[in-house]
Amino acid sequence: MKKGMKILITVAVILVIVFAIFKFFAGTYNTMVSMDEGVLSQWAQVENQYQRRLDLVPNLVATVKGFASHESEVFTQVAEARSQAGGVMQLSADVLDDPDALAKFQQAQNSLGGALQRLLSVTENYPQLQANENFMALQDELEGTENRIATERMRFNEAVQEYNRYIRTFPRNIIANMNGFEKKAYFTSTDEAKTAPKVEF
Numbered sequence: 001m002k003k004g005m006k007i008l009i010t011v012a013v014i015l016v017i018v019f020a021i022f023k024f025f026a027g028t029y030n031t032m033v034s035m036d037e038g039v040l041s042q043w044a045q046v047e048n049q050y051q052r053r054l055d056l057v058p059n060l061v062a063t064v065k066g067f068a069s070h071e072s073e074v075f076t077q078v079a080e081a082r083s084q085a086g087g088v089m090q091l092s093a094d095v096l097d098d099p100d101a102l103a104k105f106q107q108a109q110n111s112l113g114g115a116l117q118r119l120l121s122v123t124e125n126y127p128q129l130q131a132n133e134n135f136m137a138l139q140d141e142l143e144g145t146e147n148r149i150a151t152e153r154m155r156f157n158e159a160v161q162e163y164n165r166y167i168r169t170f171p172r173n174i175i176a177n178m179n180g181f182e183k184k185a186y187f188t189s190t191d192e193a194k195t196a197p198k199v200e201f
Helices: 002-067 072-087 093-097 099-125 133-168 172-178
Strands: none
Touching (some): 002 072, 002 133, 002 172
């Protein structure tokens, strides 16, 4: 009887240990999945705001052209930057695992931001344009969009930081490596891109 009791106790202890290990692995894995989805969700928000800006550009350019049609060089720069930025908007979420691809995305967005700054600085020479209601509305929309972009980039970086920290700490890093969870790239910006294009005159 005592021998049978020892066996039962040993089996019970082993089962408790196995259950605890399973629970730890399952809980850790599920948390990684949840955090990974959080990063993807924040990335989608960043892309949404960039797409919103991309969609505003043609209306803004058309309005400015109505008053400053001879500024063709600036319009060409904006069109080229918009085309380049639009070409990288269709990236898959895999870009988050590739710092070079993310840097290319950021560079295209920064180029568009710079071109918009040049376009808006040209409008200072046209008081009639600054008084145009359509232009003022577009200007307000662009300002709001730039603020949203900055906010969503910050939220994205916070989600990436939380995720990266979680998967890189021991012993979670073992589970992350076993299941293919990789460190995500941060959204960084150049010194020029740290400020949103000025849209107030």
